[in-house]
Amino acid sequence: MSASFRISGKGRLTQARTARFTFDDKAYSGLAGDTLASALLANGVHLVGRSFKYHRPRGILSAGAEEPNALVGIHRDAARKTPNVRATVQELYDGLTAVSQNRWPSLSFDVGAVNDVASPLFSAGFYYKTFMWPKAAWKSLYEPKIRAAAGLGVSPDLPDPDHYAARFAHCEVLVLGGGAAGIAAALAAAETGLRVILCDEQAELGGALRFESGSTIDGRNGWDWAQAAIARLVAMDNVRVLPRTTAFGYYAQNFVGLVERVSDHLQSPDPDLPRERLWQVRAKRVVIATGAIERHMVFADNDRPGVMLASAARAYLNHYGVAVGRNVGVYTANDSAYAAAIDLKKAGVNVAAIVDLRDNPAGSVIDEARALGIEIHGGRAVVRVGGKLRVNSMTVQPKNGGGERTIPVDAVLMSAGWTPSVHLFSQSRGKVAFNDEVKRFLPGTYAQDCISAGACNGTDGLSACLDEAYAAGAKAAKEAGGKAAKPAKPKVEASESWSRGMLGAAPGAGSGTTVKAFVDFQNDVTAKDIRQAVHEGMRSIEHVKRFTTNGMATDQGKTSNMHGLAIAADELGKQIPEVGLTTFRAPYTPVTFGAIVGHARGKLFDPTRRTTTHGWAERNGAVFEDVGQWKRAWYFPKEGEDIHASVNRECVTVRKAAGLFDASTLGKIEVVGPDAAKFMELLYTNPWEKLEVGRCRYGVMLREDGFIYDDGVVGRLAADRFHVTTTTGGAARVMNHMEDYLQTEFPDLNVWLTSISEQWAVIAVQGPNSRKIIEPLVEGIDMSDAAMPHMSVREGKICGVPTRLFRMSFSGERGFEVNVPADYGEAVWEALWAEGQKHGACTYGTETMHVLRAEKGYIIVGQDTDGTVTPNDAGLDWVVGKKKTDFVGIRGLRRPDLLARGRKQLVGLKTKDPNTVLEEGAQIVADPKQPIPMKMIGHVTSSYWSENCGRSIALALVAGGRGRMGETLYVPMPDRTIEVEITGMVFFDEKGEHLNG
Amino acid sequence: MLLIHCPYCEEERPELEFRNAGEAHIARPANIVAESDEDFEKFFFIRANTKGLVYERWRHVHGCARFFNAVRDSVSDKFIMTYKAGEPKPKKLPGAGK
Structure with missing residues (x-):
């Protein structure tokens, strides 16, 4: 009795090629070439799902992409469980497993169907009205319940094991839709020799010729003509025919997104095949031949x-x-x-x-x-x-x-008639116009270089469609630079005509009736719901749509939009164009996340940047942290140490002996040219002209509004050459900022900027023993205090390779930063480490770097500043050259608000209990007893345990902070209020003696 | 995705290679220190945000890295034309006068 509804002698499938499948665990048999829908119907199965809201039994409405009802789950294996697959689109393969959705315990007996009986409770807008009170119940009770009861398929719970490909393509003529019109347009364009891409969502092209038995073209049956034409197109070198490929989005400048389903129809796909392929096509001209969709009766x-x-x-x-x-x-x-x-x-x-x-x-x-x-x-x-x-x-x-x-x-x-598919035309930002005579929205004003042809353009009859499409293809090719096509136009000998129809509710479901006459099957919207929306005050179709959810399901209202519009217009007593059409948006049919994401997932989601010592650090037990795209060594625990023990040891070791730290991620820019100093004067607050060659200076860069943008140490290598360092996170934007000013505001300056961040590896050696560690490896540089004082830079060699050796400190200890070409970074690091071990050094990571700099009150831009902090606020007034007449930010700094009293200023904080470590970001108040909401006067920007100080330390931005030295303020936390004292920002070695220690 | 004609590379390249850099033809005053608060506010904070034709700065950041100017229609998103930094606002736009 299998396939008892298959009629022998009818159809184009081969009876001998059977394919077995299951639906809800019951075994069936179909034929190769079937869709799941046709195979189910061949077995007499119409009931395939339950509806979204009322859980009504649903069958198969259509035979194509517009299907709103027959949504099923396709299960290949534990990880490959695709929900909401349209049975009318899914091609059958031997062994296919399909399950129905949104029903319990079974498809024919579904407890949720009580919603159908209780449907007066679930009429249009019921979400908005029923679940308003109490407010708190929405999140905890109503929403989870509604989400569990409504909805369709279940998402897979394992990572998607498939891969998805992506391709960019360019062509002169892109034809969207492979029905009779699309084929004719592609033939006309292809004859010119231009590059043509023809895509269609079906496995076999031919569109409505699939069912139109009464058409004859060039002496053969319409379908056979189409297959022969496709074979001709496929054989042409300049043509690419893409079946199973949906044009889902039409974007600016004829940029069209296509998704090709590569392996969903295969029984056991080659694992090398992608599941889907995203095509991003840029076409000179687009021919839209998307056909029309039949409407149901309401x-x-x-x-x-x-x-x-x-x-x-x-x-x-x-x-x-x-x-x-x-x-x-x-x-x-x-x-x-x-x-x-x-x-x-x-x-x-x-x-x-x-x-x-x-x-x-x-x-x-x-x-x-x-x-x-x-x-x-x-x-x-x-x-x-x-x-x-x-x-x-x-x-x-x-x-x-x-x-x-x-x-x-x-x-x-x-x-009820046919609705032209104007979705892609509308997505191209073309304006549709209502044709009152035929009661259809048709392409009106074009916004892009495209042309509509055939049924989607409102053209009736195969003959007229083919003529129009052939002309459209030829015109598109000509406009794209092709020679005129030879007239080899297909001749239509017999055709059918799809005449008009009706819009809106049919008799028995009109005004005043309460029957369930569905307009939107997928979202369970009835004619009554739309009338109710109008009665409740919705006037615009956009409001009616959102109130009823008509047309908002994944089928995008392909069958429902026009009916809904007509019912609303009727109830409002207005003409259809006065009520307006809702906007069509991409995607035309649902697109998988996989197709959009492509290979950009997991490790390929975002680039990972590693410094040259990454491998060494890994081998030596470093724990890493992400800093932007960088992986940075965070701390180097010895056996048995947690982060605190490790950082405490590292902090003490650096101050007692020395430490090695990879600072390669710092942004580095070389500013070169006769006007380099002049340029530096304009971009930084500090003076630069008089900085001697071989010396360094800490520079601060502002935006034009006067707020701190970046900072870093700058070394002058020659009169016309500066080695600028930036923060790790600021490297790219500082380069952009500099280029912007150089190219557009100061183009007369003779300066060249080069990013050298990745060319130089930087090894910071900090601590009292730092010179002893480096000196034996260096050639050609006198490292004595007299020859090379704090804040100087020398060029020479280390381990036989070139170095730019900076004497500078971000720890407050005697310190150096060894710059070497990146290729030698790891080798020089290993050589320095070998020396360092002789002098009791440790390696340290970013956490220790942060603690050491905080002990000295050195700020981190972006942590202790937030884009609203001036140099004065940060206690850095000394960086602003008082005699300077111009620099970026000079005028901003003089704005009244930036000069006003009471601004937030950076200060130190000491907790009254030295063992309490504040939370970064915690708010600060003057009076903890005031009622909530309290007046917050500042917040903690940096906070650490300092082993060197034997207590906790913190930096904070506090209103009028420098005028509050010694004051007690309060940090209210959920469980307690912490007392703090305002102090200076330097917690360790206030006199700065360690710099030469 | 838009196609943008870089006036330095002299070819159309996809939008991915570019970055917008705000309104164009706002010159930094030569003697910025002397600007009044009102003039500085206009210069730094106030932008036209026109509906229709806008003059913008763009940077071919993943290409030649040059900043340039563009005339664009903020309604259709379309680029009308691009020109080099420092050149004056074009007097005649392509397609104008029709």
Whole structure:
């Protein structure tokens, strides 16, 4: 009895090529080339899911990407569980495992369906009204419950094991959509020899020719013509045909995002294949040939399994050879559903009746249907259907009321007409215009170099579509620089026409009724909900949409938008264009995170920067911390040491003997040229012209508003050459800041800037023994105090390689920073470490560096300053050259607010209890007994345990801080209030004797 | 993603290579110290933020690293034209007068 709805002799699939699959653990058999939907229908399965809000049983509505109902989970293995896959798009493969969603305990008996009975509680806007009180319950109670009850599939809980590829592509003509129009446009453009890309979301291109049995082009059946045309295009070197590829987003300047599903249709994909491939295509011209989507009829219980779009039933018959029922009814407001009825009737399916809303339908298809003996009920409506898990009857009534008649059926095919797919046109920022005659929104004003052709442009009939599309393809190619195409235009010998239809609620579901006539199946929005939104005051379609959630599901309202709009307009008593259309946004259909992210995940998410001693530090037990993209050694614990023990030991060792520290991450910029000093004068607050060659100076850089931007030690290597250091985090932006001024404000200065951050490795050797450690390795530099005092720089050699040797200190001890070309960083480090061990040195990391500098009151820009701190606030007034007439920030510093009294100033803090270490960021108040909210007068910027001081130390920004020396202030914490005393910023060696110690 | 024509490289490159650097044609006063508070406020803090044509600075940061100016439509995002830093505002824009 398997595949009992497969009709032999119908469809294009091969009967012998079977594929087994399971749905909710039940085994079925389908054919290669089936979609999951067609295979289920072949087995007589219509019930495939439960709806979002009411948990109503749902079937298969469509045969394509617009599907709102038939969403299932596809499970390949423990990690590969994809939720919300449209069964109408998923291609069948042998062994496919599918499960239904949003139901418990089973699909046919779902406890959540109580929501359907209780639906008056869940009408439009119920979230906004019902769960307002008490406010605190929203987070703890309502939201989790709602999230558990509503919703669709379940996300996989393991990391995605697949990989995703990405490709950039350029072409002259990109054709979106591979139906008859898209193929014709691609043929015309391809003949010019230009680069053409043609993409389509289906596995096989051909669009509506898949089901249109009555079309003949160039003497052959439409589908066969399409396949032959595609084969021709594929064989051309200048053409790329991308099946299974959805154009999901149309961005600026003809930049179009495509996602190609590479392996989801394969039984056991080659692990080397990506699952999906993101194409980012830049096209000179784009031809939009996205076709049209059939609308459903809006009537009571139109969501029952077995009720589906007429064109879908036709596709299942003509392409897949599947009858969607044995005794079908048809409900329509236009001609195209007749063709479905005729095809089914000819295939031996009983057509119980065609119910047509139009009073006297006439024309060739109507005549043909009548000739086949199909009953036609004109001027009548289907007011409801019977059956719950599957439709079993339709009830017909004259459209203006009167006697009802119930006809038994096992499927209902419906068509309210066709909506042109203007999604991508609208995404391109083109403006749609409402055509009142045909009641459709069509492409109006173009914003980009694109052209719409075929059904998406409102063109009816295959012949007209092909003519228009061929001309569009030729025009696009010509505008993109191609030669005129030779006239090899396809000739249409027979075609079908999709005439008009109706918008909005059908009779029986109109104003004043409360039946469940669904407009948006995926979000469970009924005609009544939309009317209710209008009654509750929503006037704009944007408000109606958000209040009802109509069109906001993952199907993006492909079937529902126009109906919703028409119902709202009707209820408002306005014309459709006055109510307006909601904006279409990317993506057209859901796109996986994997496709967007591509390879940029895990270790490839962000670059990792390592210094030259990284490997040595790793081998020697360093613990690392992330500083921007850098990995920096944080501390070097010995066996049994935690961070505190390690840092305490390192801090003491540096001050007693010496320590080695990798400072390579510092930003370094070489400022060179005849005007280098002049440039430095303008970019830094300090004076530079008189700095002697071979000397260094601590420089502070401001923004034009007067606030500290960066700092660092600068060495003058020659009259025209400065070696500038910046903070680690500031390296790139300082370079940008300097370039900006040099290029745009001071372009007359003859200066060249070079980033040398990665060219020089920097090894800081700090402590009383530092000179003894370095001296034996150095050639050509006299390191005596007389020859090389604190804050000087010398060039020479160390370990036989060039060095820029700075005598400087960020620890307060006698110190040096050894710059060597990065290639020699690790070797020189090892040589210095060998010397260091003879003199009791340790290696230390960033934590010890921070503690040592805080003991000396040296600031860290970005930690002790926050973009609102002036040099004066930071206690650094001395860095501002008093005689200078210009530098960046000079005017900003004189702004009234920056000169006002009571500004926050950087000071030291000592806790009354020396063992209490404050939290960085903690707020400071003057009176801890004041009512909450308290007046906060400052905050802690740096705070550490100082083993060298035997107590905790901290820096803080406090209002009027320097005028409060000795005052007691308070730091309120959740569990207690901490008393602190305001002190100076230097906690260790106040006289600075250790610099030469 | 926009395509931006770098007037130094003389070719269109993708937006990823560039970084916006704020409004253009705001020159730092030659004698900035002498500026009044009001004039300094206008110079440093106040920006036009026009709806329509805007004059902006951009930097080809992942390319030639040069700063340059651009005329752009803030409604459509489109670049009308780009020109080198230091050049005056263009008198005629391409496509103007139609």
